[in-house]
Amino acid sequence: MAANSTIEWTEATWNPTTGCDQISAGCDNCYALTLAKRLKAMGSAKYQTDGDPRTSGPGFGVSLHPDALDIPRRWRDPRVVFVNSMSDLFHARVPLEYVRRVFEVMAETPRHTYQVLTKRASRLAKIAPQLTWPENVWMGVSVEAEDQLGRVDALRNVPASVRFVSAEPLLGPLDELSLHNIDWLIVGGESGAGARPIDPEWVRYLRQKSAESDTAFFFKQWGGRTPKAGGRLLDGRTWDEMPKASRSSVA
Template sequence: MSDSSSIEWCDTTWNPTTGCDRISAGCDNCYALVMARRLKAMGQAKYQTDGDPRTSGPGFGLAVHEDTLNDPFTWRKPRKVFVNSMSDLFHARVPLDFVRRVFEVIEATPQHTYQVLTKRASRLPKVADKLPWPSNLWMGVSTEDQEQADLRIPPLLATPAKVKFASAEPLIGEVILHDDWIGLDPYRRGEPSLNWVIVGGESGPKARPMSPDWARHLRDQCVSAGVPYFFKQWGSWAPSGWHGIGRPLPGSFFVGDEVDAAGHRVEMVRTSKHEAGRELDGRTWDQFPDTKTLEVASRG
């Protein structure tokens, strides 16, 4: 049974598979791994498969759930659906036939919008021509730092997805979007580019601070290129409004580039996700792709 979601950029989560394995630094403090352990202890049937303790954990072993495939047909009102908030649909152990069936359900329920997010971008070009790519499917990759952005965005852009997006959450290092990724390279105009960028800081007891400069630079690039920008959260660290030098006080952290000749840097303080809020430079950024415009553009 799918539930309403507290994730700011979707209405509902749908998990036809559960479980995963950590593969990059963005996975270090995986919320889904912790949640799976709790759900296993509560006796939840979908979370009784254990994963490799080196990369996964209790209740977080990869499992396929055939009985969830009909869930979207029961939803009366149109929804934005995050597919696999507790897994990765393109995990190597998810059979291609099952991925195809998920895509077929998406195609058969055009009233909903589906957001698929993967860290396994290298699998995309291997299977893209074996899958349907309905217009209500938004395909995204996680880009927590520049290394992963460089590895994951090019395979994403090579897919036939109508909407392609990058999720820089948790943003643990600066990411600069290449001009050809956002349609600014004059030699590659008209080629596939990103249609949406999500940015968010990490939350939880082991969260790493996100520099406000990283979020601002991505916002400025998106505004310049006309790419919708969604600022999801600060997470468990937020800017205090002060700048510091030397050693930070207990409970604070200095991040970002030096802001003056003396070397003052932005002070980040520990807080709750709720108290930190979602404002960047005094406003929220809740932009989404305009799918009608994209549909017209794709038809020429």
């Protein structure tokens, strides 16, 4: 599954797996779960199974899609690609050998830049030494509140060319966040029905911390009923910084 993306910090999405389950507060209003239900109702083949009911948690079952592995090879022009916008590549139900196959595709298509994002940082840290990390792979973790800052510590020593943190949806202050060895920080508010509010002071603090750490800062949205409901302006301007290692055309 692949598509052009409306996400401000990428250009396309590629889903060699689909499905996930809830592991922390940031998952409560999961956009992927909502979209998966819609796609299932529309008859999309990839969303007609809920996975193994013995192992699936709240959410939608993890499924592998080997037929999607060749998609980036068919893209001739360079793209910035968000990997698994509808899943988590480091989910426990994605076998290591399949993760390796995804990494092989990324290594074989150096014209593209791949952005991989996970909430399962402990598994990332565990298997990172067993993977070959090409220069065009950026690795990130999602951190919505201070009780998840351990994910950043797990990321810090992963041998990716770019390491990034996605503080979205930001549900509280991240006063103890260290950006040591972190190249990029994305911040955003929650969107959708029941979106939880974001405090502008939380965002300003992270912008300042990014500047002090020489970490690129990207403010994605304030959020609200829809992703664009609150706009993207922070103190009168947009903040679309990209990491220095970036070969991206997004900025």
